[in-house]
Amino acid sequence: MPPTPRDVRRAAITLGAAVGVFGISLGVVATGAGLSVPMVCAFSIFVFTGATQFATVSVLASGGTPIAAIASGLLLGARHVGYGLALHRLLPASRRKRLLAAQFLIDESTAMATAQEDPALAEGAFWWGGLSVFVCWNLGTLLGAAFGDSLGDPGDLGLDAVFPAAFLALLVPHLRRLDGRFAAVAGAAIALALGSFTPPGVPIITAGIGALLAARLVRAEDPPTGDAA
């Protein structure tokens, strides 16, 4: 049976709930890194891309400068250009709607919209996915930030280990493809090589070269899509 709008809404809400838990962990580690609760909440409202937020906070937590943190975050956000192109046909032509839609353009809404075989459902899947994740992500962040702010020494609780664990979980979907695995290993190798003498943040930004190497050296298995992680 083909999915109905109701199925799409249900999937969006389930997805939102899962992402909300991710938001809690971001709130906890971000306050642990020394950011204020309002700052952490504003992060989730205005930046609204989990991977970018985690990367930025991680670079700050490791002693990187704000510039290095911003550069790492934006480099990670560059994939949204591809998402926007993938969704170009599926969203309404209205300029105002697109300006609004851009804020809700994330991994999850892109994945939900592009997964619909019926184009009529794609737009609804985008909005429901984006809005559901937006609400849950921000509630999660607020909860996590309030909780994190009341915790003692983040080191005692092992909160610094949340970063590598979260990045590992985020990396897993990319490992299904050979070029993704190559890029991940190349990025890790670059960070290993530079990590012992360059300022924090620099190894992360330079690791982007790993993607260039993967694109050059590994033959594309199937046509690249704007597919979400």
Next chain:
Amino acid sequence: MTWGWPHLAVLALGSYALKVTGLLALGSRELSARITRLLALLPAALFGALIVISAFGDERSLVFDARTAGLAVAGLAVWRRANFVVVVVAAAAATATVRALS
């Protein structure tokens, strides 16, 4: 220099600009397949580096400490297809335990 509101504004505007580029600014133009592929591969390379630095980085050096145990446990959890919460909580618990014991 510490992180402040102007930094957040730059990051938020930059992130929005990236999102709006494909959706609006490029019109119905298509990027070349090479660029699209590179954009899709960037997160994998950056996540690889972020794992290394957040697990082993210490200012300008790389160290093995309690976080290494956390990463190992996270790897095990991911391999067993545990969900995200389990992965993250297990990593933090392993690291906290190693710290408490050492």
